[in-house]
Amino acid sequence: MAAISRETLLEWYRQMVLIRQFETQCDILYKEKKITGVYLHLYSGHEATGVGAVATLRPTDHVITAYRDHGIALARGMHPNVAMAEMMGKRTGCSGGKGGSMHLAQRDLNFWGGYAIVAGHLPLAAGIALESRYNGKDDVVLCFIGDGATNNGYFHEALNLSGVWDLPVVWLIENNGYGMGTPVEVASAQPELVKRAIGYGMKEGPRVDGQDVIAVYEAVSEAVDYARQHGPVLLESLTYRYKGHGVSDRSYDKMAELRDWQQRDPILILQRKLVEMFPDVEPELAQIERDVAKVVHDSVIFAEDSPVPTYEDLIRHVYVED
């Protein structure tokens, strides 16, 4: 694989810092009751997986994910303003304030959304990939899957169908160790999740270090190339969620484990690598952090200043109206 340019690495750094700061801000806003509702699942800790994987795609490729979707949306290029406005249930949100935290989507980015029924989006990924094959295109679908979703019937049916129809899907398991509160080893008879590929006759990708954005990028690039030419691939990224399952997670008492993972923080790992490769880079990193802080701050202002949806919004889009 060709060396990744300084410019690209800095862009990844910017995206990862953006996701971290955005999520930290969401957490604060939730505690201040400016983001309301019962669901808010933060991507903090997963940044290298989302950023490294999405970076492998062309604009015409497709991305779909589950409810821990903020980081994927931002990595795919969603403007933080419309993401934050959606968090606050505002009319200017990417889903008009009707979807909320778990249902970010942006059609013109081929970001097909976050989905809140565990594994419910896997068949959708297969269907989107079918359109690519049906019309003779070589676009692929990158489908993020939480480790918990791998024990759902949808996982079995969707992966099997992608296998028999040779659909161009990269099935990427984001294994953060827990399906809600249940550890992978308790929930999965085969805890090495990527081995499920054998059962579907598909290419088994690696278990990649999900804290290392370069490792994720390289593994997913290979999978995307394979999917484009041949068919589905299953691979797994090992990562960790810093903020528990969601904001409603009251049982999250794993401080020692969290501290261990934070030693391998994805942003820190990339930062060290950048400094090692480019000794003069530190001022740029500091500037990125300041720029991102302003972007996130502006997104909060934008969202706060935005109008709430109206009665017309409530009744609109139940059906296609034209």
Add this chain to the structure above:
Amino acid sequence: MADKMLPMREALRMALREEMLRDERVFVMGEEVGAWQGTHRVTRGLMDEFGARRVRDTPISEMVIAGAAVGAAMAGLRPVAEMMTINFAFLAVDAIVNHAAKIHYMFNGQFRVPLVIRAASGWGDQATATHSHAPEPIFAHFPGLYVGCPATPRDAKGMLKAAIRDDNPVLFTESIALYGKPGPVPEDEDFVLPIGRSDVKREGRHVTIVTYARGVEWSLAAADQLAKEGIECEVIDLRWLRPLDMTLVYESFKKTNRCVVVEESLPRFSFGSEIAALIQDEMFDYMDAPVKRVSAMDVPLPYAREIELMALPNAQKVVDAVKEVL
């Protein structure tokens, strides 16, 4: 162009074939739809004509049949996914209810789901408890989905074509008992019956019978019998449970002031409950009698023929109900 006498399954096939010829994006997927020629023979010959790209045999995987059809529809295709029977669609309720019906709304109109899920519905010959359902009202509960249930071969063709051309997701059920029954079908390729339009299947002035799908057959048979006694029933076929078109029902009720609802399905929280509630809401000043309902009995359907038949609606039960409201 003349009408042709065809059984409902062939009218449905005619609709599928015409729409596949008309629009390259339309394709068929489901269990045994291709090489097997369709469990109910609705898709017979389509694989030979259109090939495996557009007539796609699937594994026995209802969740992904419905869910992949949703994804393909979002991406711009126009899938017609077959559930071999509606009983198996229970496995796919999440994909139908949470995804097909809600995606357009939940993402504020960014995606469309121009999808048709066809499913054979109703009781067959001693198909037993798990294979004997007519649960259309369950699906009609959810905004975002259309539910169409034709009663005649002509309606089947016109309604299925409308469903395929529409940009909304449609659950389209076909009564197994009606597949083989012939009726006149327009050969015109542009014969389309608009979504959400009900139909007077027989005119009358004494009692309004509101029904759909299989219930139309029992209701018309009952009306024939009652006519011999001088009782004229107006039979209204709603055709679509969503969108629900009550205009003809209300017009008729203003004339008859009496109503019987006939449904193949179960009586609790049912089609009949909904129609009765709407009539008392909207037509209270015109009511001369309580609305009566003819439904299946409130039991799972058994195997033995004698008691299976006891549990089901029939023309005689409709006759009895009409006499009760007179």
